[in-house]
Amino acid sequence: MSKSKPFPLPPGTLIGGYRVVRRLAAGGFGVVYLAAGADQQMVAIKEYLPPSLVTREPGLLAPQIAPDKLSLYRLGLKSFFEEGRSLAQISHPSVVSVLNFFRENETVYLVTEFLEGASLQDFIVVARDLKNDKVFRESTIRSLFDEILRGLRIVHQHKMLHLDIKPANIFITDDNRSVLIDFGAAREVLSKEGNFIRPMYTPGFAAPEMYRRDTTMGPWTDIYAIGACMFACMHGFPPSEAPQRVTEDKAAQTLKRFRGIYSDDLVEIVQWCMALDPLERPQSVFALQKELNRAGARRYTQLTVGDKVKQQLGSMLESTKKNVLKSTDVGKKT
Template identity: 75%
Template sequence: MSKVKPAPLPPDTTIGGYRIIRKVAAGGFGLVYLALDSEGQQVAVKEYLPSSLATRAPGELLPQVQSEKLSLYRLGLKSFFEEGRSLAQISHPSVVSVLNFFRENETVYMVMNYLEGAALQDFIVTARDQKKSKVFRESTIRSLFDEILRGLRIVHQHKMLHLDIKPANIFITDDNRSVLIDFGAAREVLSKEGNFIRPMYTPGFAAPEMYRRDASMGPWTDIYAIGACIYACMQGYPPNEAPQRLEKDRITTSLARLRGVYSDNLIEVVEWCMSLDPLSRPQSVFALQKELSREGERRYTKLTVTEKVRMQFDSMVSETKKTVMGGATAPAAGKPK
């Protein structure tokens, strides 16, 4: 039986001077509401309420936390509060604006600008479903990530890491701004300290070091995720998750299929960002920006016939393996008709 998720705050609840209108999003880590401030302006209010540690009954304000989970709950709470404090000091069009943060109802709330638009993830799915050779034009990818990297550079200058960059956390506003949302520092603290069955990071976008408790993280960790996001914009799908890549890495082969569609430079940038060894990646956002802005070197190398045949063969072998494995497990999936 699946665990019951904490109930959202009821509409018209007032917290910290903000009136809740409705819940707009919920994740494993908390809830986001549309609310109105004292002047009637729309704001987004994010509530710390990790479903793995806390519950809340419908109509209630206070979360219920079991005594054995309390220390972990408070650890995440502290990290969430510190994240709000740090983000409130950052003012950049490509980073979500934190207007206020406060403690109430034995939890913490972060008040942000309410953004209208859609996540990059939605655009990728829509573009992919149109089945064109390019999911996004190269010029679109470069300008989009130029904006995001400007914001990320400021974040890193404030000694912060995002730690959960993915297409669902890059928001494209109705006035065509790209904004980084939903930072993951508190999530990272809990995933390192807690013994959770399900990881709190996003497979495909999380760097290999995020899977190890003893690994050091830095700007290169966010840069891996940026590379994975560009990959998703090119392919229409996320890359294989890091543990799979450590066993058998297919990134180079997958990107080679895009030769002639995207420039050699862009393909090389993605490979560089997604190096499994953190030291082999760009060590700063500035180094990546410099490389991504080299538009004058856009060579397009087309695949030779031999390479195309070899890739087709590899693809057929891979599909055959999937079919054989799928066939082996099929009887357990359900009753035959």
């Protein structure tokens, strides 16, 4: 079978009553499209189409799967479908909404709301270029993660883990919502090593246990990533990878330098979340929320997260965002 990437569906293709407008993105599990429903509502559709397992020639709808990869493909297909079923049960403004999921063309499609805005990563890049002592103000960080933790708590209550929380997967919409997106890593990632399954991870934001087979993952695993995201909002860059921190913990050294710039309370919360030992982290989102919002820790004006970010970055954000949108089309994601 050819190792070339499978071709995306062309604009105008009808799938499940939706018409494909264009491709938005592609990744390890497939392709994301912008599509229009029968009522012309714009949605995002994720197609299960892992390039490591399948190919698809131009003009075809169904993927071609090599016989020796068929079992792995079906296993991933089942996991993708079950993820859609689980996410569809969650209704929270800080979790991307699943509108539909269906089987067609020998694969599965996941329909989600189409969000307009920019990712937290885009805002971090703009903010750090201002070269201030603080990339984001403490009040902005606390408000942002207060919203995200509310959504993550619901996800955990549904017995799901995200497992790929990072600034690129936190979306700040034009209507001032902070939304967790791209639960792709919540699916079990297919390894080429037989039927062994392991989660995908993003260096810098992945907890140490995600690099090993012999440890249990849980809410504390996502909480490590939350801490790493807060670190990125303070520093402008992600912390070093977890395995590197075991021998030389540059992240801990950086956090020490933040004392006096950010409150001791916030620095200690980030250190707590990013403990290398899972047992030394908050064991639940509730425990983290309680500390982040404890009496006296925050006395800030109640602006929306979007207002805080935009107020902080001002006009420079708008011009930079326009350039980013033109070059990468990051302003429209699932």
